[in-house]
Amino acid sequence: DAGVTQSPTHLIKTRGQQVTLRCSPISGHKSVSWYQQVLGQGPQFIFQYYEKEERGRGNFPDRFSARQFPNYSSELNVNALLLGDSALYLCASSRTEGGRNEKLFFGSGTQLSVL
Amino acid sequence: AQRVTQPEKLLSVFKGAPVELKCNYSYSGSPELFWYVQYSRQRLQLLLRHISRESIKGFTADLNKGETSFHLKKPFAQEEDSAMYYCALSGLNTGKLIFGQGTTLQVKP
Numbered sequence: 337d338a339g340v341t342q343s344p345t346h347l348i349k350t351r352g353q354q355v356t357l358r359c360s361p362i363s364g365h366k367s368v369s370w371y372q373q374v375l376g377q378g379p380q381f382i383f384q385y386y387e388k389e390e391r392g393r394g395n396f397p398d399r400f401s402a403r404q405f406p407n408y409s410s411e412l413n414v415n416a417l418l419l420g421d422s423a424l425y426l427c428a429s430s431r432t433e434g435g436r437n438e439k440l441f442f443g444s445g446t447q448l449s450v451l
Numbered sequence: 452a453q454r455v456t457q458p459e460k461l462l463s464v465f466k467g468a469p470v471e472l473k474c475n476y477s478y479s480g481s482p483e484l485f486w487y488v489q490y491s492r493q494r495l496q497l498l499l500r501h502i503s504r505e506s507i508k509g510f511t512a513d514l515n516k517g518e519t520s521f522h523l524k525k526p527f528a529q530e531e532d533s534a535m536y537y538c539a540l541s542g543l544n545t546g547k548l549i550f551g552q553g554t555t556l557q558v559k560p
Contacts, residue, residue: 340494392547
């Protein structure tokens, strides 16, 4: 089992640019969630997709968007990058939409640096 | 407001000493509580969850609804327990997790 895979591992962008981060869930998992982790903080929820539909959105501006493909992989897009977008972006997958017995599996993350 | 608070950024203990990592939460409704752990150079992973009432690697956590707490405990710390620990909560039927800021546990030999 390869686990949740994210690409790229590291990324350097300049202010104003756009970035796309990718995530492949564990085989059989239909839900993908995205989290932003700023240095010294816990992960903060950005989006959840289940069966290609958005199931939840965190308190992030419209510059952040995401989608899920028929094979359940997902992309997170961030437009008009700001210095404050520099963070580790984590992807997590689960079998179902969520709930008491659901377990999230996290990827290793994409470290985004905005200069 | 939905919030998870871990008051200690760093907890340092000696091997064999008891450990308690504190977690307090604020949530309107019946949340599900979790502890996630990140060992050095490894991914964030689930340690235990309230609903399972399990003990993993000697750790236990009891949900105290009156005090809105979910402290993580282990009677005798081991050096391999050194890691970053995050307390998190979610609502019913949702995959959204709200994380605390994390506590670094350092177990000294």
